[in-house]
Every structure is written in structure tokens, then in C-alpha cells.
Amino acid sequence: MSTLWAFLMLWGLLLSPATTEAAVAFQTQPDLWAEVESLLEPWANVTLTCHACLETMDFELFKDGVTQEIVHLGLPAMEYQFPLGPVTSDTQGLYRCRSGLSSGWTQLSNLLEVTGAETLPPPVLSTEPVSWITPGLETKLLCRGGFRGVTFLLRLEGDDQFLEVFEAPTGVEATFPVRRPGNYSCSYRTHAAGAPSEPSATVTVEELGAPLPPTLSLQGASAAAVLHPGARTTLVCVAPLSGVHFQLRRGEEVLQVPMSSTSPDRVFFHLNAVALGDGGLYTCRYQLRGQPTWSLDSAPAELLLSDETLPAPELSAEPATPRPAPGASLQLRCRAPRPGLRFALVREDAGQRRVHRVLSPAGTEAHFELRDVSAADSANYSCVYVDTEPPFAGSAPSAPLELRVEGPPPRPQLRPLWRGAVTPGRDAVLRCEGQVPDVTFELLRAGEKEASTQTRTAHRSADLVLTYVGPQHVGNYSCRYRRSWPKVLVSEFSEPVELQVAGS
Incomplete structure (x- = not known):
């Protein structure tokens, strides 16, 4: 082979x-x-x-x-x-x-x-698979040094009597099972009479009554969707560790639906033909193998089912301008014939529809706030409402309301997460902060067209890492963000940050 x-x-x-x-x-x-x-x-x-x-x-x-x-x-x-x-x-x-x-x-x-120094350099301490303990979970601390054949020492902050020793005659790493919460550090020595190395950075292990919750989203990473009866959809549940048993629930009802997976830390729940009564809040949780305790519930994902048999609502903007200025705030108001309904504001752009937000007002009108708008908010908006009581009917969508914000999206800010010159061989981390979620952040050096590094995130900021910095990394760096869906969006560059490397 x-x-x-x-x-x-x-x-x-x-x-x-x-x-x-x-x-x-x-x-x-x-x-x-x-x-x-x-x-x-x-x-x-x-x-x-x-x-x-x-x-x-x-x-x-x-x-x-x-x-x-x-x-x-x-x-x-x-x-x-x-x-x-x-x-x-x-x-x-x-x-x-x-x-x-x-x-x-x-x-x-x-x-x-x-280093060549008398005091040996510190090892690296990490947890596996997570940084917490709970019944049934075998959490471990991994202490990795640079030499083969050393003896590793694990210490617990605040307990002078705690000392675990692991000899690694042929390896460079020691594995310590964790049974107590606390702040741990490790070191190593090359021989019995030798002084220990510098200690590793401290790692904190927490004790939890139940495992931390997973995340649940509709495929496409949204938290809500408006569907027609008979439609298909998929819910994705992701746990913080692998090899667990997943469960999908609507309220307290456990749902038996087809499942598949592409990774041992997640599962796809397939809802193949939703009906009007299937709307509501869905959560998922997981169970460690062989343990009775379930994790905490995920944050909910919501399905709204509309058969479009109820009258369409009216959608208006306040102030009533289809072209708000960048940085302005406005309110989109969705009005229905009666109170006691669940409203969804739907954004449509480039043929793609996505729920922007869901509200349950006391009256007949839901107010959706759009603050500090930019070109990223340009789209066609509509709203629908559904009755959460039987027979679970839903409205047709309102007439679309077009919003267009001129100009580029807000300029990001870039700041270094270090002071002075970077030590050769260390990483340089720069934080790029924007105002638009679900984008790709890029870091570029002055005079270059290709990004030095980039990362996609659902958040409004990202840490961009220049790994293993050397003299060749010296220069001025700026960041920007871009999005290719539902339409192309590219910000201006941030103000530059100078990277200096010690000794260059």
C-alpha cells in the first residue's frame, strides 16, 4: 500500500x-x-x-x-x-x-x-478532553516537556501535600488523571538530585454537577426558521467532547428522529416532514456513555410553522425611510390583527431567507430594533406571525420592505495583544474588531495582496495569529473583513499596527 x-x-x-x-x-x-x-x-x-x-x-x-x-x-x-x-x-x-x-x-x-540555562524551561500543561470533571468523565492533565526520559511532577495550588510523580523513560509527556478541581501546574526534573524545571502555566479544572451544555442550531448556523408544513430541516447538536449519546427534545418531549454524523462530537437531527404542531423551541443534550446524568440543555433553536392561512401582517419602518444613513437606528414594526401571536422578522437577500429575530409582544405589534445600521443590513425584510395554540395556523408574509444603506461597512479596529517587540519564535496575536457577524477576518501586511492569515467566525471580532514570528514578519499590518454571502461585502482596512521583532 x-x-x-x-x-x-x-x-x-x-x-x-x-x-x-x-x-x-x-x-x-x-x-x-x-x-x-x-x-x-x-x-x-x-x-x-x-x-x-x-x-x-x-x-x-x-x-x-x-x-x-x-x-x-x-x-x-x-x-x-x-x-x-x-x-x-x-x-x-x-x-x-x-x-x-x-x-x-x-x-x-x-x-x-x-536555553542552555541552569534552570530548565517550563513544560506545557493541558487538559483532555475538557477542563472540567463530572461523574463518569475521565479528565486528564497532559504535561509535555522537551526532553526524553525525565520525571514529571504535578502540583495542586493551595495543597502543599499534593504531589504526583510520573516517570517517562522513553517519552516526552506524562498523563495524570484528575480527580479534584483546582489550579494545577507541572514541572520536570532530569535526574533525582536535579532541581525541577520552571513550572508550567497554571491550568484550572472545575467540578460540575452536570456536563456543560452543547450548542444547537439549524443547519446554516441560524437559531430560528420559518417553514411550511411538509418541509425538511436539520438541527445540528455539537458537544464539547466526543463519544457521547445525544438527545433532541421539544419542551420535555424526547423526539425520536433520524440522525447522522460527520464527527464524533456532533449529530444531525433530520426532521423530514414537519407539521403545524411541530413548531416551538427545540433543545438538545448529551449523556456520557454508561452514565445516568444528562448534560445541561443547549440554548433553544426555534421552528415557526406557517400554512399562510391567516391574513398577512403589515410591516413599516420608523423613521419611514428606505435609505437610512450609516450608523442610524430604526425600528421595523410588524402589525397583526390580534394579540397573543409569535412574530418573526425575515431577511431576504440574493434569494436567501433567514430569520433575523423572533418576538412575542403583549399587543398586536412587534417592534424589531436595527441599531447602528451599515451596508451589511441592506436587504428586503418581511414578517410573519404564527398562532402558538391549536390549530397552529400561520400568516402569509407581509409585503417586503426594502432597506438600502449606502457606503462601505464599518471600518474595523486592529490592536496587538502584546507590548514592545515580539520575541523571535513566539506567536504574535492581533485582535480585529468589527461590527458585522458571520464574516471572514483577514490580516494583511503593507505592500502585500495575499492575507498573512485569516479566520471565519460567527462573532464580530477575531484573534488573528502570526505563528512562530521571525525577522521576515516585521512590518505594518492591517485587517479587514469580508463576506461573500448573501452578497459580497468587503470592509475598508483598519488603521495599521506595527510589528517589531526583537533583534531585527
């Missing part, structure tokens, strides 16, 4: 006997650690080992964000060793590696700090 074929199979879909399909993403990130001649003098003679996940003929070593050596082997191998020898001021730094993959490279490895 070829390496490429094995790789493609590992990326395939696996069928689960529990009616779910799990997509398993094969990890391609290589591992980097230090091999030392003697743990009594760890910096006296050091070799860095880059271990790949697939056989390859290509390896690359970086220090402080800059390539140090590229190796092309005659035969495929799983790892390559880069000798450093005695650590000096020239070889001190922050190292990463990567390995060849098909016609390109894998992502960068973990970060390895080589």
Missing part, C-alpha cells in the same frame, strides 16, 4: 455502529524533542529529533522563526535527527520542525525551547 493511499484512507469516513458516520482527520503535525547525551548535564550535547507522522524524505528545522536546515534523504524515513552539540549562545532559541507531505510540507511541530 502506498503512503499516499494510506493517507487518503485515514482521511476517509468511518461508519459507526451507533448510526453515526465519523470523519477521522489524520494528524500530520510532527513531534520535536531533545535527545541528550546525559540527563545529568542536559545541555552538554543535544540532538533534536523531528518525528513525522508519515514516512518522508524531507525535513526542515527552524530556529526563532528562521530556517536553519533543510534535509532531503535518499530513502523515506519517519524521523531525522539534527545535532546541535553543546548549547551555546548561537544555538539557544525556540525551535520547530516540519516534514514533507506529498508536494508540500506539514504544519509546524510543537515549540521546543533550548
Whole structure:
């Protein structure tokens, strides 16, 4: 079997006997650690080992964000060793590696700090699978160091008697089961008489009576929809951990509906032919395998069913202008013939309809607020109402109301989450803050057309990370956001932020 074929199979879909399909993403990130001649003098003679996940003929070593050596082997191998020898001021730094993959490279490895100092650099402490404990859940703390063959020490803040020890004669990581909540840190020592390393950053583990809630949304990430009887829809429930049993409910009623999955942390509930009585608030929850306790309920997703047999409501704007100025606020008022109804404001743009908000006013009129409007709010709006009591009839949609806001969307703001010059080899994080949700944020350096990094989010801001910064990253950066659906929307660039790298 070829390496490429094995790789493609590992990326395939696996069928689960529990009616779910799990997509398993094969990890391609290589591992980097230090091999030392003697743990009594760890910096006296050091070799860095880059271990790949697939056989390859290509390896690359970086220090402080800059390539140090590229190796092309005659035969495929799983790892390559880069000798450093005695650590000096020239070889001190922050190292990463990567390995060849098909016609390109894998992502960068973990970060390895080589200091040569008497006090050893700190390890990295993390939780798996989540940062809380609850009955039936096996939460673990993973402490990863840079040397093979060391002894790891786990401590609990506020308890001087607490000390767990784990010897890793051939590995670089220790796994500690967690049974108590608290603030944990770990360190390591290279030999019994040696001083411990600097401690890791503190990790907090909470104790919960019930697992944290999942998230529930309609496919397309909205929280509500207006449907006709007989329509199909899908609800997506996502848990904070994998391998759980999911349940869909409407009120307190447990619903037995077809399910599928593309990942072990989520499930798709398929509602194949909704009827008028199927409207309402839906929630989901999950259960750890073999445990009686259910998680907290998700925030609800709402379905409104309308057969369009009731008279259409009237939709108006206050102030009554179809072209409000950017930054203005206005109120869309939906009026029905009688009180006691559930109203939905629907936005339609480029042929796509999406519920903007749902209200249940005491009177006959629902007031939907649009604040600080921009070009992102330009669309055709309509409203509907439904009766939440039998026979659950619903109205036809109101006549559409067109809103057009001229000009570009609001300019974002960019700010660095560091002070001074960035240490070579560390990450530089910049926060781009806009006013429009469901966009892709991009970070660009002055003079370049391609984004240095980008991320899509449902929120109005995003942290943009320049990984493993080196001298080549020096420059002025700006951010913008864009959206291609339901129509193209591109903001102006933010004011620039200068990135300086120490020693450059």
C-alpha cells in the first residue's frame, strides 16, 4: 500500500455502529524533542529529533522563526535527527520542525525551547478532553516537556501535600488523571538530585454537577426558521467532547428522529416532514456513555410553522425611510390583527431567507430594533406571525420592505495583544474588531495582496495569529473583513499596527 493511499484512507469516513458516520482527520503535525547525551548535564550535547507522522524524505528545522536546515534523504524515513552539540549562545532559541507531505510540507511541530540555562524551561500543561470533571468523565492533565526520559511532577495550588510523580523513560509527556478541581501546574526534573524545571502555566479544572451544555442550531448556523408544513430541516447538536449519546427534545418531549454524523462530537437531527404542531423551541443534550446524568440543555433553536392561512401582517419602518444613513437606528414594526401571536422578522437577500429575530409582544405589534445600521443590513425584510395554540395556523408574509444603506461597512479596529517587540519564535496575536457577524477576518501586511492569515467566525471580532514570528514578519499590518454571502461585502482596512521583532 502506498503512503499516499494510506493517507487518503485515514482521511476517509468511518461508519459507526451507533448510526453515526465519523470523519477521522489524520494528524500530520510532527513531534520535536531533545535527545541528550546525559540527563545529568542536559545541555552538554543535544540532538533534536523531528518525528513525522508519515514516512518522508524531507525535513526542515527552524530556529526563532528562521530556517536553519533543510534535509532531503535518499530513502523515506519517519524521523531525522539534527545535532546541535553543546548549547551555546548561537544555538539557544525556540525551535520547530516540519516534514514533507506529498508536494508540500506539514504544519509546524510543537515549540521546543533550548536555553542552555541552569534552570530548565517550563513544560506545557493541558487538559483532555475538557477542563472540567463530572461523574463518569475521565479528565486528564497532559504535561509535555522537551526532553526524553525525565520525571514529571504535578502540583495542586493551595495543597502543599499534593504531589504526583510520573516517570517517562522513553517519552516526552506524562498523563495524570484528575480527580479534584483546582489550579494545577507541572514541572520536570532530569535526574533525582536535579532541581525541577520552571513550572508550567497554571491550568484550572472545575467540578460540575452536570456536563456543560452543547450548542444547537439549524443547519446554516441560524437559531430560528420559518417553514411550511411538509418541509425538511436539520438541527445540528455539537458537544464539547466526543463519544457521547445525544438527545433532541421539544419542551420535555424526547423526539425520536433520524440522525447522522460527520464527527464524533456532533449529530444531525433530520426532521423530514414537519407539521403545524411541530413548531416551538427545540433543545438538545448529551449523556456520557454508561452514565445516568444528562448534560445541561443547549440554548433553544426555534421552528415557526406557517400554512399562510391567516391574513398577512403589515410591516413599516420608523423613521419611514428606505435609505437610512450609516450608523442610524430604526425600528421595523410588524402589525397583526390580534394579540397573543409569535412574530418573526425575515431577511431576504440574493434569494436567501433567514430569520433575523423572533418576538412575542403583549399587543398586536412587534417592534424589531436595527441599531447602528451599515451596508451589511441592506436587504428586503418581511414578517410573519404564527398562532402558538391549536390549530397552529400561520400568516402569509407581509409585503417586503426594502432597506438600502449606502457606503462601505464599518471600518474595523486592529490592536496587538502584546507590548514592545515580539520575541523571535513566539506567536504574535492581533485582535480585529468589527461590527458585522458571520464574516471572514483577514490580516494583511503593507505592500502585500495575499492575507498573512485569516479566520471565519460567527462573532464580530477575531484573534488573528502570526505563528512562530521571525525577522521576515516585521512590518505594518492591517485587517479587514469580508463576506461573500448573501452578497459580497468587503470592509475598508483598519488603521495599521506595527510589528517589531526583537533583534531585527
